[in-house]
Amino acid sequence: MSFLGELKRRNVFRVAGVYVVVSWVIVQVAATLEEAISLPAWFDAVAVSFLAIAFPIVVVFAWAFELTPEGIQRTSAVSTEDSITEQTASKLDMVLILALLVFAGAMVLPRFLPQETVPAAETVASASTSDEAMVAAATPPVQDASIAVLPFADLSPDGDQEYFADGISEELLNVLAQVDGMKVAGRTSSFAFKGRNEDLREIGQVLNVAHILEGSVRSQGDKVRVTAQLIQVSDGFHLWSQTYDRDLSDIFAVQDDIAQQILVAMTDELMSDKAPSIAPAARTDISAFNLFLEARDLISTRDEAAMQRALELLNQAIEIDPTYAPAYASRAKAYTLLSDRPGSYGSIPAKEALAHARANVDKALALDSKLADAYAVQGLINADTGRPDFAVSSLRRAIELNPNSLDARNWLGLALSFNGRLRDVADQLKTLVDIDPLYRPGVTNTILYNYRIGDFETAKKVGERYIRANPGRAESIRLQSGLLNLDNQPAESILLQETVPLEEFDRRTSGELRSQYYDLGINAEYNGPHKLRPLFEPYGDFKEGNESEALAKARKAVADFPEYYAAHTIYIRVLSETKSDAELAGHFASAFDGSLETYATKLRPSVTVNPPPYSELALALRTVGDNAGYDDAMQRWRFTIDMFRAGGDVSPGRDLDEALYLAIAGDDEASIDFLESAFAKRHPLDVFLFKSRAFKSLELHPRFAALRRANLVRVNEERAILGYPPLDESYYGIETASTSD
Incomplete structure (x- = not known):
């Protein structure tokens, strides 16, 4: 008999087949146990190694020994007449067929089973009792080709390779983002779980991904070991894992090499058509690189002190390597975000910050014309300086170079809002928070713009998803407070916001809180610790009845910050409310060359939800007799509203804009229609609104008086929650409004 025939007679092939299938079952059990009871990461690898080593032993045993009625005997000692290998073969065939059916079922059946998602109707029904159900409803379906790259753990003896570990993680994240059809969770969200030993299934649910890549870095001397593993979120199954041992002579070459190998293996597992090549990372001195990485993390916090520290680190990095383009781009971003313009987080005068930012962007692009971060900051600068079309062009270029550039996507949304395209903004921001649901600036803006287009449910769900992932943190409290305010609960919003420790209050947040007090008619009475930013003090002083002080501060602000749009806006509003119309008209002629185009361009806010102050300008020009200027201002204002x-704006803010326009144009009934519409959508309205000079002609109108009284009822309900006495109609200084026809 031939050798192959003897292998078949002795059932060697059958035993090998049964062994392979049974081994597969054991490996699945080992992986599940490792995840379920937190066994060491090497547990399943040891199981696989043991089974592989045992395989040739089992095959040799099947060749050398035979199962007989008398027990196991050496094959050579069993005669052909006494052999029962044919009976054993039949039994092994049955076992193999059954095992193969189990194997096939385990591989194929999940593809035909529905995912365990909560139906929309059930989610809505349980929303009042389950925050998790509400978050689930806000989360789009998980797609198979989706992944989050968690920051690799630094297991080095000295714990000094954290930035190298982060660099590998981010390199993988950026490259995967360029794979067609693959969704990659953004850096902010992925890195939010750094150092948090949380269940991977929970992380996958928060980030809305089907797979997670995690790993570790261990270096000692000139050697580095990097371990990476790809995990399926649904069941914790390890799809792939690998360990790489390398010399550390060139950290960037090591990073590129490992990232490329991991990417090839990952794209095979995720059934991508092909793995893209990794462009070599920008080279620099390792100490400069570490300073850059630390600074970039500090900038992402948007905390003023942290970003000031980031500037110091970037200055050091650039001193070490004056040719490292990413450091210049990050320094430009830090300067822009540290300016004292609205929408930013610092106190550097806007003119000074802008000059530094422009110089650093130009330097970065001169060193690297394909640097996405540099184009992103260039776009933000263009938006700030009233060049929205150039901003959109720069930001689209940044996204083209790096699809996971969160800042670029956020700022692109804001740039689109300059042309009133609020639905487009909301769509852009939806893409952003789908990529990175924990990116705070994107979350905040998504809430604002969805509210503006009338989709408060989406706004609320996006916010609550963020809050759920960051419970108890100051930024989550502020976010929840903002949602309460948008949901017509201003007093509850104030009470919640004041639970934030004072040391965590920045001036921007303090100003927003103070404005909420003004809306309820709580002015000089309020002596809390939350002060307005200096630039906003003039309007606050006016609301508190200090007209002369308000004028003095407004004049000083516009002299100190001539390029700062908010200084001009506040100055113009104070001039209008104090009826300083000649001064306002003169300022329009001198600061804006009497040009509405210049006026509209310079006075665009960074987050565009309100137009420039057209009502104040129109009233002033009409009062000083410039009828042609008045007509032009009204026409430009009408065009902006339309x-x-x-663009989709159905907010109460836009209704109030319509009401102001129509009141000044002399259409009292239509003006009150829009005031009533705004009140129905958002009440109470700013109590100071009814004192506005623009509504002077409406004071004795019965519908206006009735609306004012209804608003006071709601204002007083909120004041009572805060412990303040009620206001009455005398607050407006109008004695006959309620009785006149």
């Missing part, structure tokens, strides 16, 4: 309406 542009926002066409």
Whole structure:
């Protein structure tokens, strides 16, 4: 008999087949146990190694020994007549067929089973009792080709390779983001779980991904070991893992090499058509690189002190390597975000910050014309300086170079809002928070713009998803407070916001809180610790009745910050409310060359939800007898309102804008229609609104008086929650409004 025939007679092939299938079952059990009871990461690897080593032993045993009625005997000692290998073969065939059916079922059946998702109707029904159900409803379905790259753990003896570990993670994240059809969770969200030993299934649910890549870095001397593993979120199954041992002579070459190998293995597992090549990372001195990485993390916090520290680190990095383009781009971003313009987080005068930012962007692009971060900051600068079309161009280029550039996507949304395209903004921001649901600036803006287009449910769900992932943190409290305010609960919003420790209050947040007090008619009475930013003090002083002080501060602000749009806006509003119309008209002529185009361009806010102060300008020009200027201002204002309406703005803020326009144009009934619409959507309205000079002609109108009284009822309900006495109609200084026809 031939050798192959003897292998078949002795059932060697059958035993090998049964062994392979049974081994597969054992490996699945080992992986599940490792995840379920937190066994060491090497547990399943040891199991696989043991089974592989035992395989040739089992095959040799099947060749050398035979199962007989008398027990196991050496094959050579069993005669052909006494052999029962044919009976054993039949039994082994049955076992193999059954095992193969189990194997096939385990591989194929999950593809035909529905995912365990909560139906939309059930989610809505349980929303009042389950925060988790509400978050689930806000989360789009998980797609198979989706992944989050968690920051690799630094297991080095000295714990000094954290930035190298982060660099590998981010390199993988950026490259995967360029694979067609693959969704990659953004850096902010992925890195939010750094150092948090949380269940991977929970992380996958928060980030809305099907797979997670995690790993570790251990270096000692000139050697480095990097371990990476790809995990399926649904069941914790390890799809792939690998360990790489390398010399550390060139950290960037090591990083590129490992990232490429991991990517090839990952894209095979995720059934991608092909793995893209990794472009070599920008080279620099390792100490400069570490300073850059630390600074970049500090900038992402948007905390003023942290970003000031980031500037110091970037200065050191650039001193070490004056040719490292990413450091210049990050320094430009830090300067822009540290300016004292609205929407930023610092106190560097806007003119000074802008000059530094422009110089650093130009330097970065001169060193690297394909640097996405540099184009992103260039776009933000263009938006700030009233060049939205150039901003959109720069930001689209940044996204083209790096699809996971969160800042670029956020700032692109804001740039689109300059033309009133609020639905487009909301769509852009939806893509952003789908990529990175924990990116705070994107979350905040998504809430704002969805509210503006009338989709408060989406706004609320996006916010609550963030809050759920960051419970108890100051930024989550502020976010929840903002949602309460948008949901017509201003007093509850104030009470919640004041639970934030004072040391965690920045001036921007303090100003927002103070404005909420003003809306309820709580002015000089309020002596809390939350002060307005200096630039906003003039309007606060005016609301508190200090007209002369308000004028003095407004004049000083616009002299100190001539390029700062908010200084001009506040100055113009104070001039209008104090009826300083000649001064306002003169300022329009001198600061804006009497040009509405210049006026509109310079006074665009960074987050565009309100137009420039057209009502104040129109009133002033009409009062000083410039009828042509008045007509032009009203026409430009009408065009802007219509542009926002066409872009999807249905907010109470836009209704109030319509009401102001129509009141000044002399259409009292239509003006009150929009005031009533705004009140129905958002009440109470700013109590100071009814004192506005623009509504002077409406004071004795019965519908206006009735609306004012209804608003006071709601204002007083909120004041009572805060412990303040009620206001009455005398607050407006109008004695006959309620009885006149």
